Amino acid sequence: MSRTSPPRPPVPPAETAAADTGLDSEGLYERLVYDDTDLSGLFAQSVEFIQCRFRTTRLAGSTLPRTRLTDCLVERSDWSNLRLENGSAERLAVRDCRMTGLAVNGAVLRDAAFTDCKLDLTNWRNTRLDAVAFASCNLSGADFTNADLRGARFTDCDLTGAQFSNAGMRGARFQRCDLSGIGGITSWQGAIIHPDDLLALSYTLAGALGIIVEKH
Structure with missing residues (x-):
């Protein structure tokens, strides 16, 4: 069962060490701190990070399929594209990061929190979000097609132009979000909307149903 309860925070490591600047496929990285580290443009697959901290770390343009993040914290980093x-990710906290164009399609996220992040044009197709919270994030143009969002919560987020076609929405929560121009509105059955968001959503729904709203 999907959970919309607040995500559990990462379990902090008892001690950490400074990380190197490389990544190997199928590498296991535990209790490391990536502080002002440039890992951009790398390719590695099936990498696993456990209790790692990423601070002002650049992973822009890297390709890391089947990566697993457990009990990790990401702050002020550039993970664009x-x-x-x-x-997969479990007990992940991401704060004040630039992640434009991030692709996590086909992933499973449990107990993840994204706060004050730039997540525009991101790809969440076929993802499952279980106890995942987005707060004060720019998600404009994000693609949630076929995603399982039953365990997701969006608060104070910009979702203009986001796509929700065929997404599982029952129980997903939206509060004080900009929902202008979203796609896939007919998939929103069972979603929970704050009253403040209802007006913008009603215009989108009317357009999807071919209803003409007369302007005085």
Whole structure:
């Protein structure tokens, strides 16, 4: 069963060490701190990070399919156009990060929190979000096609132009979000909307149903 309860935070490591600047396929990285580290443009698959901290870390343009993140914290980092397809994350906290064009399609996220992040044009197709919270994030143009969002919560987010076609929405929560121009509105059965968001959503729904709203 999907959960919309607040995500559990990462379990902090008892001690950490400074990380190197490379990544190997099928590499296991535990209790490391990536501090102002440039990992952009790399390719590695099936990488696993456990209790790692990423601070002002650049992974822009890297390709890391089937990566697993457990008990990790990401802060003030640039992960733009990072490809994390078919990966997973559990107890992940992401704060104040640039992630434009991030691709996590086919992934499973459990107990993940994204706060004050730039997540526009991101790809969440076929993802499952279980106890995942987005707060004050720019998700404009994000693609949630076929995603399981029953365990997702969006608060104070910009979702203009986001796509929700065929997404599982029952129980997904939206509060004080900009929902202008979203796609796939007919998939929103069972979603929970704050009253403040209802007006913008009603215009989108009317358009999807071919209803003409007369303007005075």
